[in-house]
Amino acid sequence: MTATDASSAGQDTRDIPSRREAAEMAALSIDGISHSYGTRRALIDVGFSVAPASFTALLGLNGAGKSTLFSLVTRLFGIQHGHIGIFGHDIARSPGEALRLLGVVFQPRTLDLDLSVTQNLLYHAALHGIGRREARARSHEVLARIGLSDRAASKVRDLSGGQMRRLEIARALLHRPRLLLLDEATVGLDVKARADILTHVRRLVAEQGIGVLWATHLFDEIDASDDLVVLHQGRILAQGKVARVIADAGGSDINTAFMRLTGAAGQNGGQTS
Template sequence: MNDSAQPEAAATPALSISGVSHSYGTRRALADVSFDVPPASFTALLGLNGAGKSTLFSLITRLFGIQAGHIGIFGRDIGQAPGEALRLMGVVFQPRTLDLDLSVAQNLLYHAALHGIGRRDARARSDEVLARIGLADRAGSKVRDLSGGQMRRLEIARALLHRPRLLLLDEATVGLDVKARADILGHVRQLVAAQGISVLWATHLFDEIISDDNLVVLHQGRVLACGAAAEVLARAGAHDINSAFMRLTGLQSGSLAP
């Protein structure tokens, strides 16, 4: 990053959500949601299934139009300057969208072409992101021969091809075993530490959050708490994420699905 970009990165949130509400007919999915994702940070969006996480991601990525409120990506309003805003963002959605019959490298080159990246540059970028995500030795493998965790890492590599400054991941570890989940989390946290990428990580799993993270607790479409995870715990009078979540939502541990 050049020096002229540093003041902006220091002062402007990577993602700013302000007063966002959304309804499906008479059902309110989000109600006056507001929070920021600081630059070069790992921010966890914690909520049970149905809390509104996927709806919020659909609004940020413009799959849905914004009914109320504003969303900005590094100061670019996605309603007023959608192209410029979306170019700053990479996304990994919960459903997998890889072509299983193409190789790892072919999946990346196809995605690069969709972004208008020339073939020579695309090959260089593909090599770069595969090395960054630990898949350089699988470039020629068909995607169907990868493990579930490797497929997720490939989707992260694909989302990084156009060199975004903000990475959104919606329940990226669903269906993975404990080791694969830890591996994905480790890679994403390393992107934040080493590359300065900003991350919004949506999850319903308490153990994916650590005290150094920024934390947003979303429940029934409303933000119940946000800030440094350690501070959220302190304000809730809790010693761990699980207990803090229960106190904030008023739920009992037995009311959660296993």
């Protein structure tokens, strides 16, 4: 129910935010996003939000449209239809203000393997206009937080896969964003490394109040307390708290709920993205 609907129904609307106010309060606001590659529709009227200081899981199989959505949020792709806002800043109209609040870890690794851990961080800091002294201080801070202080001088190629991912998260946090996007951040990692990455990211939410959008195709990376968005063949099939999504789908757990949702979508002729 919108504020207008509540007013017409005779309800007190003072505590009900308007659609615009709700978007401004959100860490990330996705509204009516559609995107096509030629005749192939990758995203179809996608809309959801990520609250500040929250962990939102974007669950979808490979090809669901998760990476396309991330490319739109980060402005690697131009928006064809719809709106995206970061803490009230429209990324099409105010990209500088919006992207300064955003940190991203993409699925493909983007570290320079021949530079040291610290050199990778200093290079990233320079791109954000952070002075060298401040950049070194922030580098020490984020490396201590992720447990890589002892590898500061190591070349990145000498790190394990899990350590590289932790370094990418540290790099994404160097300019102190308020929203962090992670696209399949645990791909290729062993069970312990995956658990370590998830624990670290959830700690960022709890201790630093960062809003997180975590894209994954793995059910065991989703916690019962998370907000959940189910994306399938470019469409949002369900969103809300995990328990609510499971109950509404008539499932006993995330796995069965996802199978019921995507099975119904397939029977209704969903389009491959």
